[in-house]
Amino acid sequence: MARNIIMVYSETELFALMEEMPAFPHSGFRILQITNDINCPPKELVKVIEQDPIVTMHLLKLVNSEHFGLAKKITSIKQAVVFLGINTMKNLALGIAPMELLTGAKSFPWSLTSILRHSLTTAIIARKLARDLGYTETQATDCYVAGLLHDFGKVALFKLFPGRYEELLKQSENQGIPLSELEVREIAITHTAIGKLLGQRWQLPELLIHSMGGHHDPNLCATSPFLVCVYAANLIADRMHRGPMYKPSTGPSLPPAMLQCLGKDLDTLIASIGLIADEIDRALLLTTIREDGSMAASITHS
Numbered sequence: 001m002a003r004n005i006i007m008v009y010s011e012t013e014l015f016a017l018m019e020e021m022p023a024f025p026h027s028g029f030r031i032l033q034i035t036n037d038i039n040c041p042p043k044e045l046v047k048v049i050e051q052d053p054i055v056t057m058h059l060l061k062l063v064n065s066e067h068f069g070l071a072k073k074i075t076s077i078k079q080a081v082v083f084l085g086i087n088t089m090k091n092l093a094l095g096i097a098p099m100e101l102l103t104g105a106k107s108f109p110w111s112l113t114s115i116l117r118h119s120l121t122t123a124i125i126a127r128k129l130a131r132d133l134g135y136t137e138t139q140a141t142d143c144y145v146a147g148l149l150h151d152f153g154k155v156a157l158f159k160l161f162p163g164r165y166e167e168l169l170k171q172s173e174n175q176g177i178p179l180s181e182l183e184v185r186e187i188a189i190t191h192t193a194i195g196k197l198l199g200q201r202w203q204l205p206e207l208l209i210h211s212m213g214g215h216h217d218p219n220l221c222a223t224s225p226f227l228v229c230v231y232a233a234n235l236i237a238d239r240m241h242r243g244p245m246y247k248p249s250t251g252p253s254l255p256p257a258m259l260q261c262l263g264k265d266l267d268t269l270i271a272s273i274g275l276i277a278d279e280i281d282r283a284l285l286l287t288t289i290r291e292d293g294s295m296a297a298s299i300t301h302s
Helices: 011-018 026-035 042-050 053-063 077-084 086-102 110-132 137-149 152-160 162-175 179-186 191-201 206-214 225-242 256-262 266-285
Strands: none
Touching: 026 042, 026 086, 042 053, 042 077, 042 086, 053 077, 053 086, 077 086, 086 137, 110 137, 110 152, 110 162, 110 225, 110 266, 137 206, 137 225, 152 162, 152 191, 152 206, 162 179, 179 191, 191 206, 206 225, 225 256, 225 266
């Protein structure tokens, strides 16, 4: 488990490394703040989004895509909120805002694109699991965002050690070696450790910090039904990526406390995910890399 790994870097040294990472985009942080209030007036969300031209541009591009199938062309954020709803716009904006951190990259290799696509898949599955457990739409959206950002520590390490971390990602993928094992051995930092510090530096809600720092820790995740959804969604997304030959005996499974919470084992949960397979496919198609090297990550509204 991630919590048992002895880090070579001290916390002071880790924070020094974090100084090389930019702050969480102000618009994304404000969106998190105002939408935590279920009575948040739509006009407040519109105001925050419209203050960020990059997010506004990507949002209008996405809501006018074929995915949403709107008969009328949307020309303003206010119109988008009316047609798609505040939760959809929150998901879209929160998906786009963190990606602004990557706009300085000249290219996006397969491994980084794979991280972002895995995160999107995890987010969609976590939201479905939360809905299946009877949580409110606001709570399900919280699980979605937690799933979306859970692996952002990998993105941070990619920016800090671009060539070196790229090699680790490929080695883990090709040889089936746990990434955390390679991280400790080669760079002495795990993506969960750096993810937790990143979440703290960004002053994100506790759920997101725990998701970024503890999504591989079954003991921590078992303490919160929301984290149970993220933990299980992460395993399911990984299994879906590896294909049908990836069996529970060759990878992590759900501990008893999570089985009790979810009421189903991993195989049963995976079978139920087929109901949203098309939604995942459509969402991944909307994760595109533009010619200038920046990424627009789109979030489904279902």
